[in-house]
Amino acid sequence: MKNRTKLLCGLASVASFATLSFAELNTPFQSLPEETIVAFRFDNSPEAIAKYVDSTKIGQLLLSDEKIAEYKAFVEKLIDSEDAEGNFARKLSEVGLEVDDLYQMVTSHIGGAVVDHEVPGHLSMPTLLVWAEMKDGVAEQAFNAILEGAAENEAFERIDLDLPGGPGARIRDNADGSSFLIAQIENRFIFGIGQVREPIPDMEAARVFEEAELEALGQFLMAQIEDGGEFLSSYYSDPGLSEARPDFETRLELLGDVSKLLEFVPTPGIRGIKALGVEEFTKFGVWSGLKDMEERSVIFLGAPAPRSGIAKLLENEFFEFQPPAWVPSSVNAYSAASFDMMKLYDFALETAKKFAPPEQVEQQVAMANGQLQMMLQADIPTLLSAFGNRMHVVEYPIEIETILGPDGTSLDIPRSSQAIVMDFSRPEILQAGMAMLGGMAQNPNSGFELIDEQGFSGVRVKNDVQGTVTIAHGLGKLVFAVGADITSSRIFSALTNLPEGEDALANSPELREYLADGGVKPGMMFSFSRGEQMLKNLAPVMENLSDTMRASSGEEAGELMDELLDLMPSEEELEGLLGIAFSRAYYNESGVVLEGVNQYK
Structure with a gap:
């Protein structure tokens, strides 16, 4: 059943727009109101x-x-x-x-936003606005197609609207009364729907929220015709966000306000947020774009100094990026980060005292220290202070491993392998721990295996899901390895017999050239990978996925996956596509910044 009525928003007449050209419109992103909570735009034209x-x-x-x-x-x-x-x-x-x-x-040029729209006498209504700015005629075609589809379908009711700049409609589902708004303004197709945060007792209340929903959309359209909105000027008045904003042309832009988002957290979660200090975070921004054959990105999270709570954990020591001599060039990726165990412990202790009486927390800590003293001859501060202030992470190429499935048949699965390495100055503490686990390892059902390999001693556990997990120490290092069976042996070998020449990542011509050209500044976290190798590494995963689909969903699903694989580039085609992927994180007086670069060829 089609219900055609004409509703005038009162914000502007269509006639006032008739003389305007498309070029005179403000962009949707420029037209968002100050009450916008989060918004993005993406140029996929x-x-x-x-x-x-x-x-x-x-x-x-x-x-x-x-x-x-x-x-x-x-x-x-x-x-x-x-x-x-x-x-x-x-x-x-x-x-x-x-x-x-x-x-x-x-x-097309697509985007979306959530606007916290006021509803008199009620809780405000977060209203989702989504838009697509398309080539000539497509927006009108899509809009008219929806109008005609709703008119011809008895399950829907269509209410035509006169909106600022062009036509609109409310499409209502007759079954449950829910509805959404659509609009067209020149080459733009726009969708709107409000999220009511309280019970709707009757139709009169429902109409109040529908009118508010319509008002939010109308104001958004009017801002595109007239003077724009206050969203961008409000956000970029934040000095931290403005400083982090890149100077290159961006294809993606995402802006949001943490404090506004926190207003919608349910009451039970507010205590936890305050205890962690999450309310110290302010605005955030994400930008990405192509410049000089590189996909560059910037992420900013506002947390003005002086910081406390979880934001304080972000203030770690700066260092120069230089892979240690033991990192082999055969790894797919290498990351390094400052890490302070004692700072993390102090934060955890401080947070615990916000949820429980301080004396109770201190009592529990004393009990834990007593148990550690008996088992490891050390208390918590002594244990944590033995760790170094740098964490190194290496990622090896994905490998296919054969395991036994639930029905006893063999199953090939892709296994990703990583290793974390940290300095550790108190090996006697770990030795005491290994001795304690020795008794458990005697039980064949425990799953534990004590190891003594290449100067490293520790424990190894095998699991079909996570793979082989190894924790070991040696040469003043603590190693945590997970993935393929050979992961721990690889990292032990690299630490014991340092790779030479270009077998060491530090001597990789590709990396050395990037560091020389890029002028990489100190930071608190870095990540390096070879984009081409990461792409090639997906090949065995995709091939395995085809076999898995065929086994679990039948031959037809397997054939579809084969067709998808045929669309993907071959290993030969992947040669020479990508260069280095590199990122750096640092903090300043305004917050934390993560900068990334992905090279194209």
Whole structure:
């Protein structure tokens, strides 16, 4: 049943917009109100995609017109096979859309925001606004398709609206009364829906919230026509956010306000938030864009000094990036971070005293110290102070391991392997711990195995899910390794017999060239990887996924996965696509900043 009524928002008439051109509109991102909680914009337009196709090998390989056509054909086939009754396609058609319409929406300037809209006499209503700015005619086509689909479907009621700048409609589900708003303004298709935070006792109350929802959308549209909104100026008045904002053209921009988000945390969680000091965090921002054949990104989290609570944990010692001599060049990735065990312990103790009487916490700590003294001949501060102030993490290439499945048959699974290495100055403490575990290792059902290998002693546990977990010490280091069976042996060998020449990551020509050109500044955390190797490493995972799909979901699912694999680049095609991926984290007076670079070729 179609209900066509005309509702004037009172914000502007369509006629006032008639003489405006598209170029005179403010962007949706510029038009958000100051009450915006979080918002993002992403340029996925054909023009943006063309930059990658024209200037990068990976863009040419993955984003060409021919490749896009292959992707679309696969998605349509996937929908048909996974949805034998055509439910997905039918639901799209019910609102007048086809799969290709969705693709046109996605490949555009897209964005979204949550606005905390006031509702007189009630709790405010977070209202989701989503938009897509598309090529000529597509927005109108999508809008009209939804109007016609709703008009022809008895399950929906359509209410036409006159909105600032163009037409709109409310589409209501007759079954449960829920509804959403759509609008079109020039080449922009806009969706809006409010989230009511309190019970709705009757239809009169429901109308109040629907009017507020409509008002939020109307104000958003009017701001695009007139003077814009206060969202961006409000956020970028924050000095930390403004300073972190990159000077290159960004394709992605995400801004939010932690303090506003915390207002929606349920009452039971507020105590925990205050205890952790999360309320010290202010605004955050994320930016990303292509510059000089590099995908550059910046993440900022506001936490003004002086800091306390969890924000204080972010203030760790700065250091120069230089892989230790033991890190082999064969690793896929290497990370290093400042780490202060005593600071973490003090924070945990301080937090515990906010949830329990301080004397009770102190009593429990005393009991724990007493037990540690008996087992390890050391208390908690002594144990924690033995750790160094730097954590090193290496990630090895993914390997396929064979394990026994629940039914007793063998199963090949991809296994990711990592190792964490820290300095440890009190080996006698660990030796006492190993001696204590020795009794458990005597029991064949315990799963523990004591090891003494290449100058390292410790314990090893095998698990079908996590893989082999090893904790060991030697040469003044504490090693935690997880993944494939050979992970611990690899890291022991690297620490015992230092790699030479270009076998050491520190001597990698690729890394040395990047550090020389990039002028990397000191920071509290760094991460390095070879993008090309990370891509190649996914090949065995995808191949294994095909076998898994065939075994668990049947031959048809396996064939679909094979077709998906055929769309992916071969190992030969992956050669020469990506360079180094590098990131650095640091803090300043305003908060914490994470900068990242991914090189294209």
